[in-house]
Amino acid sequence: KQEVTQIPAALSVPEGENLVLNCSFTDSAIYNLQWFRQDPGKGLTSLLLIQSSQREQTSGRLNASLDKSSGRSTLYIAASQPGDSATYLCAVEYGNKLVFGAGTILRVKS
Amino acid sequence: DAGVIQSPRHEVTEMGQEVTLRCKLISGHNSLFWYRQTMMRGLELLIYFNNNVPIDDSGMPEDRFSAKMPNASFSTLKIQPSEPRDSAVYFCASVRGAGWDEQFFGPGTRLTVL
Numbered sequence: 001k002q003e004v005t006q007i008p009a010a011l012s013v014p015e016g017e018n019l020v021l022n023c024s025f026t027d028s029a030i031y032n033l034q035w036f037r038q039d040p041g042k043g044l045t046s047l048l049l050i051q052s053s054q055r056e057q058t059s060g061r062l063n064a065s066l067d068k069s070s071g072r073s074t075l076y077i078a079a080s081q082p083g084d085s086a087t088y089l090c091a092v093e094y095g096n097k098l099v100f101g102a103g104t105i106l107r108v109k110s
Numbered sequence: 111d112a113g114v115i116q117s118p119r120h121e122v123t124e125m126g127q128e129v130t131l132r133c134k135l136i137s138g139h140n141s142l143f144w145y146r147q148t149m150m151r152g153l154e155l156l157i158y159f160n161n162n163v164p165i166d167d168s169g170m171p172e173d174r175f176s177a178k179m180p181n182a183s184f185s186t187l188k189i190q191p192s193e194p195r196d197s198a199v200y201f202c203a204s205v206r207g208a209g210w211d212e213q214f215f216g217p218g219t220r221l222t223v224l
Contacts (some may be wrong), residue, residue, distance in 0.1 A: 043201060044215040100153040
């Protein structure tokens with residue numbers, strides 16, 4: 001069964017701190033892995049997409065890594081800001097099917 | 111580009127009523143995915159279309175749910191008859207290509223069935 005797990009479920013940090021969100025998946029036969037952000041009551045915003053042949057992607061203060069062999073991905077957020085507060089979802093693509101993790105709820109305190 | 115457009119944004123209906131959710135893809139995209147999000151089950155794929163053709167509907171929960179894509183840019187998800195356990199946020203996502211490219215999500219429709 002293809003499962004995606006995100007740890008931690010919730011995280012609260014002071015502004016300015018660097019942080020890491022973790023995602024693990026049971027089936028390593030992936031096409032790609034995508035990190036999303038979801039604000040309360042809103043839709044999903046794509047942050048980073050890593051193809052299965054890539055090791056990492058960077059966008060601004062965000063860096064996502066992928067280790068297919070170990071079934072893991074991390075999302076690194078540098079110098080966190082209160083505006084980063086949201087739920088972060090990891091989704092793994094298996095042949096046109098996205099399997100989502102339950103998400104990590106992040107709160108950055110000012 | 112207006113992004114993915116979903117309507118209505120909120121729907122409150124009574125058990126047994128028919129509900130129709132609508133989605134308009136981003137121009138130039140040719141794949142569409144319908145998802146459902148609940149607290150208990152998270153985000154689940156319901157059905158996926160490519161070039162107007164349903165490719166995978168294994169996530170559709172039961173026969174009360176049906177989805178159509180009458181043209182290249184528009185899709186409907188219908189629930190008939192609706193039940194309280196259908197209450198959820200329904201998202202559609204638009205993709206350029208066959209599906210393993212970046213998925214762009216609409217704002218969602220929050221459905222409440224009383």
